[in-house]
Amino acid sequence: MGTESGISSPEAAEPLLSVRKLTLTYQAREADLRTRRTVCAFSEVSFALRQGETLGLIGASGCGKSSLARCLVLLERPDQGEIWFDGQNLLALKKVELLSARREIQLIFQDSLTALNPQHRVAELVAEPLVIHRWGSREGIAKRTLELLDQVELPAAFLTRRPHELSGGERQRVAIARALALRPRLLILDEALSALDLSTQGQIANLLLDLRDKFSLSFLFISHDMGLVKAIADRVCAMRSGQLTELQ
Amino acid sequence: MSKVLAVHGLEVGYSDSVDTSAYALKGISFEVASGEILGILGESGCGKTTLARALAGTLPKNTRHATGSIELEGISVSAGVHKKQSNDRASKIVVISQEPSASLNPVIRVGEQIAEVYRANNRWDRTRVREEARALLASLGLLDKEIYNAYPHQISGGQQQRVTIAQALAARPALLIADEPTASLDSETETSIVKLLKDLVVKRRMALIFITHNPGILANFAERTLILYAGRVIEYGSLRDVFATPLHPYTSALLGCIRDPSDSINSRNGERFPTIPGSPPKLEPLRGCSFVSRCPQRLAVCGEQQPPLVHSASEQSVECFLYGN
Numbered sequence: 001m002g003t004e005s006g007i008s009s010p011e012a013a014e015p016l017l018s019v020r021k022l023t024l025t026y027q028a029r030e031a032d033l034r035t036r037r038t039v040c041a042f043s044e045v046s047f048a049l050r051q052g053e054t055l056g057l058i059g060a061s062g063c064g065k066s067s068l069a070r071c072l073v074l075l076e077r078p079d080q081g082e083i084w085f086d087g088q089n090l091l092a093l094k095k096v097e098l099l100s101a102r103r104e105i106q107l108i109f110q111d112s113l114t115a116l117n118p119q120h121r122v123a124e125l126v127a128e129p130l131v132i133h134r135w136g137s138r139e140g141i142a143k144r145t146l147e148l149l150d151q152v153e154l155p156a157a158f159l160t161r162r163p164h165e166l167s168g169g170e171r172q173r174v175a176i177a178r179a180l181a182l183r184p185r186l187l188i189l190d191e192a193l194s195a196l197d198l199s200t201q202g203q204i205a206n207l208l209l210d211l212r213d214k215f216s217l218s219f220l221f222i223s224h225d226m227g228l229v230k231a232i233a234d235r236v237c238a239m240r241s242g243q244l245t246e247l248q
Numbered sequence: 249m250s251k252v253l254a255v256h257g258l259e260v261g262y263s264d265s266v267d268t269s270a271y272a273l274k275g276i277s278f279e280v281a282s283g284e285i286l287g288i289l290g291e292s293g294c295g296k297t298t299l300a301r302a303l304a305g306t307l308p309k310n311t312r313h314a315t316g317s318i319e320l321e322g323i324s325v326s327a328g329v330h331k332k333q334s335n336d337r338a339s340k341i342v343v344i345s346q347e348p349s350a351s352l353n354p355v356i357r358v359g360e361q362i363a364e365v366y367r368a369n370n371r372w373d374r375t376r377v378r379e380e381a382r383a384l385l386a387s388l389g390l391l392d393k394e395i396y397n398a399y400p401h402q403i404s405g406g407q408q409q410r411v412t413i414a415q416a417l418a419a420r421p422a423l424l425i426a427d428e429p430t431a432s433l434d435s436e437t438e439t440s441i442v443k444l445l446k447d448l449v450v451k452r453r454m455a456l457i458f459i460t461h462n463p464g465i466l467a468n469f470a471e472r473t474l475i476l477y478a479g480r481v482i483e484y485g486s487l488r489d490v491f492a493t494p495l496h497p498y499t500s501a502l503l504g505c506i507r508d509p510s511d512s513i514n515s516r517n518g519e520r521f522p523t524i525p526g527s528p529p530k531l532e533p534l535r536g537c538s539f540v541s542r543c544p545q546r547l548a549v550c551g552e553q554q555p556p557l558v559h560s561a562s563e564q565s566v567e568c569f570l571y572g573n
Contacts, residue, residue: 054513060434060436060437061404061405061433061434061437062404167292167293167527168292169527170527197291197292197461198291198461198462198463198464198502198505198506199291199501199502199505199523199524200291200292200523200527201505201521202505202520202521202522202523203523203525205520205521206520206521206523209520210520224434224435225435226435227507227509227511228507230511230512231507231511231512231513231521232513233513234513
């Protein structure tokens with residue numbers, strides 16, 4: 001299986017995520033609002049990500065990085081290609097199977113202010129995935145919410161705060177707690193550190209690395225910041241106008 | 249070099265903080281000369297944008313007080329809130345902001361938005377205005393003729409930021425304030441915008457205040473730097489001195505967070521990133537130094553009294569008890 005993917009991996013370790021010849025196009029309208037043209041976000045992208053690995057993905061703005069991230073959590077349907085996660089082809093799954101597969105891959109966005117519902121308190125924000133996926137009793141969910149807050153090093157007093165009352169770093173911690181709620185195995189971090197100050201960036205990066213070790217997570221770390229990607233990732237791929245290449 | 253801007257004892261407070269003595273900025277004093285680049289460095293919430301707005305006279309309505317003196321080319325201007333900015337000040341100090349797409353009007357063609365500025369400041373005929381606007385765009389590297397007739401959404405973020413710079417330059421300002429102008433751009437575009445600004449300062453003998461949270465950008469760019477923390481200037485001096493021998497513990501910690509370009513997970517042997525523990529204080533009046541809770545070198549007195557402003561032999565100044573009372 002590994003040999004088929006664009007980047008060869010050792011035969012013994014089957015990759016956690018294997019993407020094969022993934023292609024995504026959008027229908028865009030011309031300035032006259034009538035003529036439509038097909039825009040290719042990326043074409044025939046293949047890569048593999050092993051369990052416990054951090055794969056970095058860099059590229060300039062508009063190169064298709066975020067479209068790829070959205071595809072991997074099936075927020076977008078690719079036109080062609082396969083996404084294999086833990087031996088399952090995600091694109092071939094039925095709705096019920098998909099719900100459970102979706103727990104395993106979580107996406108964290110750049111702008112935590114728009115990613116979090118401004119009217120919800122931290123308690124509701126962190127508990128939401130647990131409620132949707134019927135984690136357990138109300139007490140069980142409350143207990144898990146507290147546990148998650150502790151894992152991202154936020155005090156329990158934050159449960160009643162709303163997103164605008166938090167700093168950028170604190171909001172990104174809430175977004176991480178939310179993503180970790182269902183015990184995923186893969187986190188996709190789409191410019192998750194880019195909006196933060198340098199010192200906060202280090203704090204959140206350290207937190208992510210600690211969590212990775214603790215829960216044996218794998219990361220797909222997407223950013224335009226080459227220095228940051230190199231500093232955090234085990235391997236780095238670059239995306240240029242919809243094509244993916246691995247950097248040495 | 250002639251002095252363009254002199255700020256002395258600037259203080260700004262907002263009315264949404266319950267405590268009336270709370271401030272967003274306090275005791276801000278500095279000068280900028282023509283042809284000079286001052287880099288203002290500070291992390292989110294430290295008062296960077298409030299400072300830019302106070303200088304430009306565009307503080308928001310919820311400003312409780314704005315005191316202190318601001319002298320623009322030797323003439324004193326008000327720090328307070330204005331209903332309408334005077335034309336004179338508007339053309340002397342221009343601010344370009346972080347999000348170019350928010351500063352441009354989405355339904356007016358790019359060229360026209362620059363022509364507007366020319367028309368407001370000059371009595372030129374139509375052809376002259378158009379020619380000047382085209383020439384200005386071309387001088388900023390926007391050579392493509394179609395850009396003049398494009399709407400903002402049809403051009404890239406880097407191009408949009410060049411257009412806002414063109415808009416700013418059309419007013420022929422004495423002082424340009426760039427408030428995180430590259431925060432929404434990728435690193436290649438960032439480098440080109442920074443280089444463009446540097447060239448413009450030399451060519452047009454402007455003064456530039458470049459506000460950023462990223463110390464890495466300022467290296468090889470700004471001549472002097474001012475470090476803001478929780479609304480106060482904690483260190484001020486030539487960039488070379490401050491970066492080589494930072495005096496304030498916050499400055500050293502912040503500079504310590506800059507990543508080496510060769511830094512990788514392997515070269516670090518899995519070690520964690522350097523950080524500053526804790527987070528900056530909220531807008532509340534504090535006793536003592538605002539950095540005290542995060543400072544690795546704190547003294548007993550730091551939590552009790554406001555630290556003094558100490559001047560070193562070179563023109564470096566620092567607000568810290570470590571350098572005397």
